[in-house]
Amino acid sequence: MDADYDILILGAGPAGLTAGIYAARARRSVLILDTATVGGQTVLTDKVTNYPGMAETSGRALSQTMAQQARSFGCRVTPFARLSAVDLASAVKSVTYKNGDRVTARAVIVASGGVPRQLGVDNEDRFVGRGISFCATCDGEFFTDRPIAVVGGGNSALEEAVSLSQYASRITVIHEFDHFQAEPWIIADARANEKINLLMNQRVLSFVGDEGLTAVRSRDKSSGDVIDTAVDGCFVFVGYVPNTTLLAGQLALSERGEILTDDALRTSQPGVFAAGDVRQTRVRQITTAVADGTVAALSALDYLNEAVA
Numbered sequence: 001m002d003a004d005y006d007i008l009i010l011g012a013g014p015a016g017l018t019a020g021i022y023a024a025r026a027r028r029s030v031l032i033l034d035t036a037t038v039g040g041q042t043v044l045t046d047k048v049t050n051y052p053g054m055a056e057t058s059g060r061a062l063s064q065t066m067a068q069q070a071r072s073f074g075c076r077v078t079p080f081a082r083l084s085a086v087d088l089a090s091a092v093k094s095v096t097y098k099n100g101d102r103v104t105a106r107a108v109i110v111a112s113g114g115v116p117r118q119l120g121v122d123n124e125d126r127f128v129g130r131g132i133s134f135c136a137t138c139d140g141e142f143f144t145d146r147p148i149a150v151v152g153g154g155n156s157a158l159e160e161a162v163s164l165s166q167y168a169s170r171i172t173v174i175h176e177f178d179h180f181q182a183e184p185w186i187i188a189d190a191r192a193n194e195k196i197n198l199l200m201n202q203r204v205l206s207f208v209g210d211e212g213l214t215a216v217r218s219r220d221k222s223s224g225d226v227i228d229t230a231v232d233g234c235f236v237f238v239g240y241v242p243n244t245t246l247l248a249g250q251l252a253l254s255e256r257g258e259i260l261t262d263d264a265l266r267t268s269q270p271g272v273f274a275a276g277d278v279r280q281t282r283v284r285q286i287t288t289a290v291a292d293g294t295v296a297a298l299s300a301l302d303y304l305n306e307a308v309a
Protein backbone atom coordinates (compact mmCIF):
# COMPACT_ATOMS: atom_id res chain seq x y z
CA MET A 1 0.00 0.00 0.00
CA ASP A 2 1.88 3.10 -1.24
CA ALA A 3 1.35 6.35 0.63
CA ASP A 4 3.27 9.57 1.32
CA TYR A 5 3.33 8.94 5.09
CA ASP A 6 2.82 6.01 7.43
CA ILE A 7 0.78 8.11 9.84
CA LEU A 8 -1.05 11.38 9.34
CA ILE A 9 -2.11 13.20 12.49
CA LEU A 10 -4.83 15.83 12.32
CA GLY A 11 -4.26 18.37 15.09
CA ALA A 12 -1.12 19.71 16.78
CA GLY A 13 -2.47 20.04 20.30
CA PRO A 14 -1.08 17.95 23.15
CA ALA A 15 -2.79 14.76 21.89
CA GLY A 16 -1.51 15.07 18.31
CA LEU A 17 2.00 16.14 19.31
CA THR A 18 2.32 13.26 21.76
CA ALA A 19 1.11 10.82 19.11
CA GLY A 20 3.72 12.34 16.79
CA ILE A 21 6.51 11.82 19.33
CA TYR A 22 5.64 8.14 19.82
CA ALA A 23 5.02 7.36 16.16
CA ALA A 24 8.14 9.15 14.85
CA ARG A 25 10.30 7.65 17.60
CA ALA A 26 9.16 4.25 16.31
CA ARG A 27 10.82 5.27 13.01
CA ARG A 28 7.56 5.77 11.14
CA SER A 29 7.13 8.66 8.71
CA VAL A 30 4.70 11.04 10.37
CA LEU A 31 3.03 14.28 9.31
CA ILE A 32 1.06 16.43 11.75
CA LEU A 33 -1.26 18.96 10.15
CA ASP A 34 -3.05 21.67 12.07
CA THR A 35 -5.58 24.05 10.57
CA ALA A 36 -4.44 26.70 13.09
CA THR A 37 -1.34 27.26 15.20
CA VAL A 38 0.62 24.59 17.10
CA GLY A 39 -0.61 23.97 20.65
CA GLY A 40 -4.38 23.77 20.32
CA GLN A 41 -6.34 24.98 23.33
CA THR A 42 -3.20 25.16 25.45
CA VAL A 43 -2.26 28.44 23.77
CA LEU A 44 -5.37 29.93 25.40
CA THR A 45 -3.92 29.54 28.85
CA ASP A 46 -1.04 31.60 30.23
CA LYS A 47 -0.41 29.48 33.27
CA VAL A 48 -0.45 25.69 33.46
CA THR A 49 0.21 24.47 36.99
CA ASN A 50 -1.26 20.96 36.83
CA TYR A 51 1.04 19.31 34.31
CA PRO A 52 3.18 16.83 36.30
CA GLY A 53 6.89 17.60 36.27
CA MET A 54 6.41 21.29 35.48
CA ALA A 55 5.55 23.34 38.55
CA GLU A 56 4.48 26.19 36.31
CA THR A 57 4.64 26.78 32.58
CA SER A 58 2.62 28.49 29.90
CA GLY A 59 0.44 26.46 27.54
CA ARG A 60 2.36 27.88 24.60
CA ALA A 61 5.80 26.97 26.05
CA LEU A 62 4.62 23.46 26.89
CA SER A 63 3.26 22.80 23.41
CA GLN A 64 6.29 24.37 21.69
CA THR A 65 8.50 21.95 23.63
CA MET A 66 6.27 19.04 22.60
CA ALA A 67 6.48 20.15 18.96
CA GLN A 68 10.29 20.41 19.15
CA GLN A 69 10.42 16.96 20.69
CA ALA A 70 8.25 15.53 17.89
CA ARG A 71 10.40 17.24 15.23
CA SER A 72 13.59 15.94 16.86
CA PHE A 73 12.41 12.40 16.03
CA GLY A 74 11.75 13.36 12.40
CA CYS A 75 8.06 14.18 12.64
CA ARG A 76 6.92 16.92 10.27
CA VAL A 77 4.66 19.49 11.91
CA THR A 78 2.73 21.88 9.65
CA PRO A 79 0.52 24.57 11.19
CA PHE A 80 -2.06 26.65 9.29
CA ALA A 81 -2.78 23.85 6.80
CA ARG A 82 -5.56 24.99 4.49
CA LEU A 83 -7.49 21.74 4.22
CA SER A 84 -10.59 21.31 2.11
CA ALA A 85 -11.37 17.60 2.46
CA VAL A 86 -10.41 14.49 4.40
CA ASP A 87 -10.95 10.93 3.14
CA LEU A 88 -10.84 8.38 5.94
CA ALA A 89 -12.92 5.66 4.30
CA SER A 90 -10.46 4.46 1.64
CA ALA A 91 -7.70 1.95 2.43
CA VAL A 92 -5.16 4.74 1.78
CA LYS A 93 -6.34 7.81 3.69
CA SER A 94 -5.88 11.29 2.32
CA VAL A 95 -6.31 15.00 2.91
CA THR A 96 -6.79 17.55 0.17
CA TYR A 97 -5.64 21.15 0.48
CA LYS A 98 -7.60 24.12 -0.81
CA ASN A 99 -5.01 24.52 -3.61
CA GLY A 100 -5.78 20.96 -4.76
CA ASP A 101 -2.63 19.29 -3.38
CA ARG A 102 -3.22 15.92 -1.77
CA VAL A 103 -1.30 13.99 0.91
CA THR A 104 -1.86 10.29 1.60
CA ALA A 105 -1.19 8.10 4.64
CA ARG A 106 -1.70 4.51 5.69
CA ALA A 107 -3.19 5.41 9.07
CA VAL A 108 -4.71 8.55 10.55
CA ILE A 109 -4.93 9.79 14.11
CA VAL A 110 -7.63 12.41 14.57
CA ALA A 111 -6.60 14.75 17.39
CA SER A 112 -8.52 17.82 16.32
CA GLY A 113 -9.76 18.72 19.81
CA GLY A 114 -12.62 21.08 20.26
CA VAL A 115 -13.62 24.44 21.53
CA PRO A 116 -15.68 25.36 24.56
CA ARG A 117 -19.00 26.76 23.44
CA GLN A 118 -18.99 30.52 23.93
CA LEU A 119 -21.92 32.75 24.81
CA GLY A 120 -21.29 35.03 21.84
CA VAL A 121 -21.80 38.23 23.82
CA ASP A 122 -19.91 41.53 23.88
CA ASN A 123 -16.36 41.52 25.26
CA GLU A 124 -16.27 37.75 25.64
CA ASP A 125 -13.30 37.26 23.28
CA ARG A 126 -11.48 40.15 24.93
CA PHE A 127 -11.53 38.56 28.40
CA VAL A 128 -10.97 34.88 27.49
CA GLY A 129 -7.83 33.92 29.44
CA ARG A 130 -7.98 37.26 31.30
CA GLY A 131 -10.90 36.64 33.62
CA ILE A 132 -13.08 34.36 31.53
CA SER A 133 -12.24 30.67 31.70
CA PHE A 134 -13.80 27.47 30.43
CA CYS A 135 -11.90 25.14 32.74
CA ALA A 136 -12.35 25.04 36.52
CA THR A 137 -9.72 22.34 37.02
CA CYS A 138 -7.24 24.49 35.13
CA ASP A 139 -7.92 27.98 36.41
CA GLY A 140 -9.96 27.70 39.63
CA GLU A 141 -6.96 28.15 41.89
CA PHE A 142 -6.15 31.55 40.35
CA PHE A 143 -9.35 32.89 41.90
CA THR A 144 -8.58 31.92 45.49
CA ASP A 145 -10.49 34.21 47.89
CA ARG A 146 -11.96 36.20 44.99
CA PRO A 147 -15.58 36.52 43.79
CA ILE A 148 -16.47 34.70 40.59
CA ALA A 149 -19.47 33.83 38.43
CA VAL A 150 -20.34 30.56 36.76
CA VAL A 151 -22.55 30.76 33.67
CA GLY A 152 -24.66 27.70 32.86
CA GLY A 153 -27.24 25.43 34.43
CA GLY A 154 -26.31 21.89 33.46
CA ASN A 155 -24.41 19.20 35.35
CA SER A 156 -20.98 20.61 34.53
CA ALA A 157 -21.86 24.19 35.49
CA LEU A 158 -23.19 23.16 38.91
CA GLU A 159 -20.53 20.53 39.56
CA GLU A 160 -17.81 23.01 38.69
CA ALA A 161 -19.45 25.71 40.81
CA VAL A 162 -19.30 23.38 43.82
CA SER A 163 -15.70 22.45 43.01
CA LEU A 164 -14.73 26.13 42.60
CA SER A 165 -16.10 26.85 46.09
CA GLN A 166 -12.88 25.40 47.51
CA TYR A 167 -11.10 28.47 46.08
CA ALA A 168 -13.42 31.39 45.42
CA SER A 169 -14.82 33.64 48.15
CA ARG A 170 -18.26 33.82 46.52
CA ILE A 171 -19.78 32.19 43.44
CA THR A 172 -22.78 33.52 41.58
CA VAL A 173 -24.28 30.94 39.25
CA ILE A 174 -25.97 32.83 36.41
CA HIS A 175 -28.49 30.72 34.52
CA GLU A 176 -30.77 31.53 31.64
CA PHE A 177 -33.85 29.63 32.82
CA ASP A 178 -35.84 29.37 36.05
CA HIS A 179 -34.88 25.71 36.50
CA PHE A 180 -31.62 23.74 36.12
CA GLN A 181 -30.99 20.99 33.56
CA ALA A 182 -28.90 18.97 36.03
CA GLU A 183 -29.24 15.87 38.14
CA PRO A 184 -31.13 16.45 41.42
CA TRP A 185 -28.20 15.57 43.69
CA ILE A 186 -25.94 18.07 41.92
CA ILE A 187 -28.58 20.78 42.24
CA ALA A 188 -28.96 19.92 45.94
CA ASP A 189 -25.18 20.16 46.46
CA ALA A 190 -25.09 23.58 44.82
CA ARG A 191 -28.07 24.86 46.80
CA ALA A 192 -26.54 23.62 50.07
CA ASN A 193 -23.24 25.37 49.44
CA GLU A 194 -23.00 28.58 51.48
CA LYS A 195 -20.65 30.24 49.02
CA ILE A 196 -23.00 29.74 46.06
CA ASN A 197 -25.67 32.26 45.12
CA LEU A 198 -28.10 31.30 42.32
CA LEU A 199 -29.18 34.02 39.89
CA MET A 200 -31.91 32.50 37.73
CA ASN A 201 -33.70 33.58 34.58
CA GLN A 202 -30.84 35.81 33.45
CA ARG A 203 -29.62 36.33 29.90
CA VAL A 204 -25.95 37.31 29.90
CA LEU A 205 -25.57 40.49 27.84
CA SER A 206 -21.86 41.32 28.09
CA PHE A 207 -18.69 41.22 30.09
CA VAL A 208 -17.54 44.43 31.76
CA GLY A 209 -14.03 45.58 32.62
CA ASP A 210 -10.97 47.48 31.53
CA GLU A 211 -7.67 45.64 31.97
CA GLY A 212 -9.39 42.72 33.68
CA LEU A 213 -12.94 41.50 34.09
CA THR A 214 -14.94 43.37 36.75
CA ALA A 215 -18.56 42.29 36.17
CA VAL A 216 -20.95 40.09 34.25
CA ARG A 217 -23.90 42.08 32.90
CA SER A 218 -27.20 40.23 32.54
CA ARG A 219 -30.87 40.98 31.98
CA ASP A 220 -33.60 39.48 34.16
CA LYS A 221 -35.91 37.81 31.64
CA SER A 222 -39.02 38.48 33.76
CA SER A 223 -38.51 42.07 34.93
CA GLY A 224 -36.15 43.29 32.18
CA ASP A 225 -33.81 44.73 34.85
CA VAL A 226 -30.13 44.86 33.90
CA ILE A 227 -27.85 43.55 36.65
CA ASP A 228 -24.07 43.84 36.98
CA THR A 229 -22.63 41.00 39.07
CA ALA A 230 -19.23 42.18 40.35
CA VAL A 231 -16.61 39.44 39.86
CA ASP A 232 -12.91 38.93 39.22
CA GLY A 233 -13.52 35.85 37.12
CA CYS A 234 -16.21 34.05 35.19
CA PHE A 235 -16.38 30.38 34.24
CA VAL A 236 -18.57 29.59 31.25
CA PHE A 237 -20.00 26.07 30.99
CA VAL A 238 -22.56 26.11 28.22
CA GLY A 239 -21.32 23.16 26.23
CA TYR A 240 -18.40 21.99 24.12
CA VAL A 241 -18.03 21.80 20.36
CA PRO A 242 -15.76 19.02 19.00
CA ASN A 243 -13.85 19.86 15.81
CA THR A 244 -15.31 17.18 13.55
CA THR A 245 -16.79 19.22 10.68
CA LEU A 246 -14.24 18.04 8.10
CA LEU A 247 -14.86 14.41 9.07
CA ALA A 248 -18.63 14.51 8.80
CA GLY A 249 -20.26 11.22 7.84
CA GLN A 250 -17.02 9.21 7.94
CA LEU A 251 -16.75 8.21 11.62
CA ALA A 252 -19.28 7.12 14.24
CA LEU A 253 -19.97 10.11 16.49
CA SER A 254 -21.90 10.65 19.72
CA GLU A 255 -25.01 12.80 19.59
CA ARG A 256 -22.76 15.70 20.62
CA GLY A 257 -20.47 15.11 17.67
CA GLU A 258 -17.62 13.51 19.68
CA ILE A 259 -15.76 10.64 18.01
CA LEU A 260 -16.58 7.24 19.48
CA THR A 261 -13.58 5.03 20.25
CA ASP A 262 -12.82 1.71 21.91
CA ASP A 263 -10.16 1.18 24.62
CA ALA A 264 -7.39 1.14 22.01
CA LEU A 265 -8.74 4.44 20.62
CA ARG A 266 -9.80 2.80 17.37
CA THR A 267 -12.68 4.56 15.64
CA SER A 268 -15.40 2.99 13.50
CA GLN A 269 -13.08 3.22 10.47
CA PRO A 270 -10.18 0.73 10.15
CA GLY A 271 -6.82 2.51 10.32
CA VAL A 272 -8.31 5.63 11.90
CA PHE A 273 -7.73 6.44 15.56
CA ALA A 274 -8.86 9.34 17.73
CA ALA A 275 -7.15 10.98 20.69
CA GLY A 276 -7.79 13.78 23.15
CA ASP A 277 -10.69 16.18 23.52
CA VAL A 278 -12.26 15.32 20.16
CA ARG A 279 -13.37 11.92 21.34
CA GLN A 280 -16.17 11.02 23.71
CA THR A 281 -14.55 11.22 27.13
CA ARG A 282 -15.38 12.55 30.58
CA VAL A 283 -12.16 14.40 31.42
CA ARG A 284 -10.60 16.93 29.07
CA GLN A 285 -7.15 17.95 30.28
CA ILE A 286 -3.63 18.19 28.87
CA THR A 287 -2.63 15.07 30.81
CA THR A 288 -5.52 13.04 29.40
CA ALA A 289 -4.84 14.31 25.87
CA VAL A 290 -1.20 13.29 26.22
CA ALA A 291 -2.20 9.84 27.50
CA ASP A 292 -4.59 9.45 24.57
CA GLY A 293 -1.89 10.50 22.11
CA THR A 294 0.32 7.72 23.44
CA VAL A 295 -2.38 5.05 23.20
CA ALA A 296 -3.53 6.14 19.73
CA ALA A 297 0.03 6.14 18.38
CA LEU A 298 0.76 2.67 19.75
CA SER A 299 -2.52 1.38 18.31
CA ALA A 300 -1.71 2.93 14.93
CA LEU A 301 1.73 1.30 15.02
CA ASP A 302 0.10 -2.09 15.77
CA TYR A 303 -2.28 -1.53 12.86
CA LEU A 304 0.61 -0.83 10.47
CA ASN A 305 2.60 -3.83 11.75
CA GLU A 306 -0.42 -6.12 11.37
CA ALA A 307 -1.01 -4.84 7.84
CA VAL A 308 2.50 -6.01 6.88
CA ALA A 309 2.23 -9.40 8.67
Ligand SMILES: Cc1cc2nc3c(=O)[nH]c(=O)nc-3n(C[C@H](O)[C@H](O)[C@H](O)COP(=O)(O)OP(=O)(O)OC[C@H]3O[C@@H](n4cnc5c(N)ncnc54)[C@H](O)[C@@H]3O)c2cc1C
Pocket residue numbers: 010011012013014015016033034035036037038039040041042044045047048049050083111112113114115116129133134135137138139243246275276277278284285286287289
Ligand atom coordinates in the same frame (compact mmCIF):
# COMPACT_ATOMS: atom_id res chain seq x y z
C1 LIG B 1 -8.82 28.50 28.44
C2 LIG B 1 -8.40 27.07 28.68
C3 LIG B 1 -7.49 26.80 29.67
C4 LIG B 1 -7.09 25.48 29.91
N1 LIG B 1 -6.18 25.25 30.89
C5 LIG B 1 -5.77 23.99 31.12
C6 LIG B 1 -4.83 23.71 32.17
O1 LIG B 1 -4.36 24.61 32.87
N2 LIG B 1 -4.48 22.40 32.36
C7 LIG B 1 -5.00 21.38 31.61
O2 LIG B 1 -4.61 20.23 31.83
N3 LIG B 1 -5.88 21.61 30.63
C8 LIG B 1 -6.29 22.89 30.38
N4 LIG B 1 -7.23 23.13 29.41
C9 LIG B 1 -7.73 21.99 28.62
C10 LIG B 1 -6.65 21.53 27.61
O3 LIG B 1 -6.13 22.67 26.92
C11 LIG B 1 -7.24 20.56 26.60
O4 LIG B 1 -7.81 19.47 27.30
C12 LIG B 1 -6.16 20.02 25.65
O5 LIG B 1 -5.53 21.07 24.95
C13 LIG B 1 -6.76 19.02 24.65
O6 LIG B 1 -5.76 18.65 23.76
P1 LIG B 1 -6.10 18.04 22.33
O7 LIG B 1 -4.78 17.86 21.66
O8 LIG B 1 -7.00 16.89 22.47
O9 LIG B 1 -6.96 19.16 21.58
P2 LIG B 1 -6.69 20.70 21.30
O10 LIG B 1 -5.79 21.28 22.30
O11 LIG B 1 -8.05 21.27 21.11
O12 LIG B 1 -5.92 20.69 19.90
C14 LIG B 1 -6.56 20.33 18.73
C15 LIG B 1 -5.87 20.96 17.53
O13 LIG B 1 -6.46 20.46 16.34
C16 LIG B 1 -6.60 21.52 15.39
N5 LIG B 1 -7.64 21.17 14.42
C17 LIG B 1 -8.98 21.37 14.51
N6 LIG B 1 -9.60 20.86 13.42
C18 LIG B 1 -8.63 20.31 12.63
C19 LIG B 1 -8.63 19.62 11.39
N7 LIG B 1 -9.76 19.34 10.74
N8 LIG B 1 -7.45 19.23 10.87
C20 LIG B 1 -6.30 19.49 11.52
N9 LIG B 1 -6.22 20.14 12.71
C21 LIG B 1 -7.38 20.54 13.27
C22 LIG B 1 -6.89 22.73 16.23
O14 LIG B 1 -6.52 23.92 15.53
C23 LIG B 1 -6.02 22.48 17.46
O15 LIG B 1 -4.74 23.06 17.32
C24 LIG B 1 -7.63 24.43 29.13
C25 LIG B 1 -8.55 24.70 28.11
C26 LIG B 1 -8.92 26.01 27.88
C27 LIG B 1 -9.90 26.29 26.76
